[in-house]
Amino acid sequence: MAADPPHTSAPPPAVTPHKIRRRTVAFQVLIVVGLLLVAAYVYLPRLYVADTDDAYVDAHIVSIVPKISAYVMTLHVDDNSKVQADAPLIELDQRDFKQAVNVAAADLASARASALNIDAQIKEQRAVIAQGQAAITADKAALEFAKEELTRYGSLATTGVGTTQRLQQAQSDITQRAAGVQKAQAVLEAARAHIGVLETERTQADAAVKRQEALLAQAELNLSYTQIKAPEAGSVANKTTEVGNYVQAGQLLFSIVPVKVYVTANYKETQLTHMQPGQPAVVTVDAFPGLKLKAHVDSIQRGTGSQFALLPPQNATGNFVKVVQRVPVKIVFDDSSDMLKKIAPGMSVEARVELSPPPWWLPFL
Numbered sequence: 269m270a271a272d273p274p275h276t277s278a279p280p281p282a283v284t285p286h287k288i289r290r291r292t293v294a295f296q297v298l299i300v301v302g303l304l305l306v307a308a309y310v311y312l313p314r315l316y317v318a319d320t321d322d323a324y325v326d327a328h329i330v331s332i333v334p335k336i337s338a339y340v341m342t343l344h345v346d347d348n349s350k351v352q353a354d355a356p357l358i359e360l361d362q363r364d365f366k367q368a369v370n371v372a373a374a375d376l377a378s379a380r381a382s383a384l385n386i387d388a389q390i391k392e393q394r395a396v397i398a399q400g401q402a403a404i405t406a407d408k409a410a411l412e413f414a415k416e417e418l419t420r421y422g423s424l425a426t427t428g429v430g431t432t433q434r435l436q437q438a439q440s441d442i443t444q445r446a447a448g449v450q451k452a453q454a455v456l457e458a459a460r461a462h463i464g465v466l467e468t469e470r471t472q473a474d475a476a477v478k479r480q481e482a483l484l485a486q487a488e489l490n491l492s493y494t495q496i497k498a499p500e501a502g503s504v505a506n507k508t509t510e511v512g513n514y515v516q517a518g519q520l521l522f523s524i525v526p527v528k529v530y531v532t533a534n535y536k537e538t539q540l541t542h543m544q545p546g547q548p549a550v551v552t553v554d555a556f557p558g559l560k561l562k563a564h565v566d567s568i569q570r571g572t573g574s575q576f577a578l579l580p581p582q583n584a585t586g587n588f589v590k591v592v593q594r595v596p597v598k599i600v601f602d603d604s605s606d607m608l609k610k611i612a613p614g615m616s617v618e619a620r621v622e623l624s625p626p627p628w629w630l631p632f633l
Contacts (some may be wrong), residue, residue: 318543319620322594323533325553327613330500330524332357335493337516338364340509347507351498351524358509358521360494365487372487376480383473390466397459502526529611530601531563533619534573534594542623543568549599554616559607565621566600597621 342359345351507522509515531551535543549563572593574581599619601608 316624317620317622318535318539319618320533320535320539321616321618322535323531323551323599323617323619325529325611325613325615325617326532326598327526327529329505329613330502330526332496332521332524333518334358334360334496334515334521335517336360336365336490337514338494340511340513340515343509343511345504345507345522347504349504351502351504353498353501355498356495357498358496360496360515362491362494365491365494368487369484369491372480372484376477376484379473379476379480383470383477386466386470386473390463390470393459393463393466397456397463401456496521498524500524500526525613527609529608529613530566531599531617531619533597533599533617533621535597537572537593537595540568540595540597543597543621547621547623549619549621551599551601551620552618553607553611554618556607556610561601561603561605561607563599563601563603563619566598569596569598571595 338360340358341361344356344358351357502524505523505525506520509521515521543565545565545567547565549565551561551563553559553561572595574593597619599621
């Protein structure tokens with residue numbers, strides 16, 4: 269049996285330059301398409317959204333400070349306590365302020381008594397005036413009678429019936445009666461003038477009463493300041509006082525962080541061209557990865573952050589270097605998630621504002 273001839277494999281087909289060019293062109297096309305897709309993914313959203321990581325949670329934090337200086341007697345809250353609006357927070361020592369109220373009330377009673385005393389004097393003086401007017405009337409009547417007597421005795425003296433002594437007596441009576449009328453008129457004028465003095469004193473007494481009423485109201489107001497209540501619901505933070513401490517008026521005791529929070533996002537000024545209040549936004553919180561909260565633009569501050577710094581820039585002096593400025597944008601949450609209760613002021617977030625509706629196919633890139 270003859271042996272089979274040895275099997276030899278066929279040589280591989282030769283790669284032609286045409287195929288190499290086709291592969292190179294296809295590879296280059298794929299690279300270009302990939303770069304275009306990456307560019308579209310990176311740059312196209314910037315036409316429809318504005319995002320920034322220079323953002324943080326903010327809130328209208330209320331500082332609890334006393335209006336008076338006193339010792340802390342009772343503290344109804346502790347670190348991180350939850351409080352409701354109008355709930356009692358601190359009670360200060362009331363003893364000094366109660367005493368001040370009692371003193372002011374006594375001074376007010378004294379001022380009112382002085383006013384009533386002047387009223388009684390005015391009433392009494394009016395009676396004196398009436399008495400003086402009656403005395404003048406009586407003296408005038410006596411003067412008229414004396415004049416009639418002088419006329420009668422003058423006629424009798426002329427006819428020789430009357431005596432000269434009686435005529436002289438009648439003349440003297442007229443002088444006395446006239447002096448009596450003048451005296452009564454002077455007394456009446458003095459009584460009327462004293463009424464004016466008493467009425468002025470009454471005005472002063474009214475002013476004193478009002479002043480004492482104001483002092484009493486201030487003392488009662490200071491007494492009310494010994495009880496400090498929560499202006500709104502929230503939680504206690506930054507507590508710096510304890511029972512027994514002596515606190516000064518205006519001293520920061522602690523802060524109330526409200527339940528409602530918002531986001532302050534510092535956008536570049538170049539991102540604000542098409543941004544306006546009401547536009548939807550999405551907020552992600554660094555502390556809770558994967559959490560996305562719905563929100564919207566509430567307002568845009570009229571002024572960059574540097575403008576309100578302690579030392580604002582003065583571009584007119586020195587060398588000018590143009591820097592893109594940041595403008596604070598207030599973003600309010602629309603989401604009612606329970607996670608909002610865990611978000612605290614100061615936490616870092618990322619804000620993404622939708623400037624206009626993006627194309628439907630953009631999310632598929």
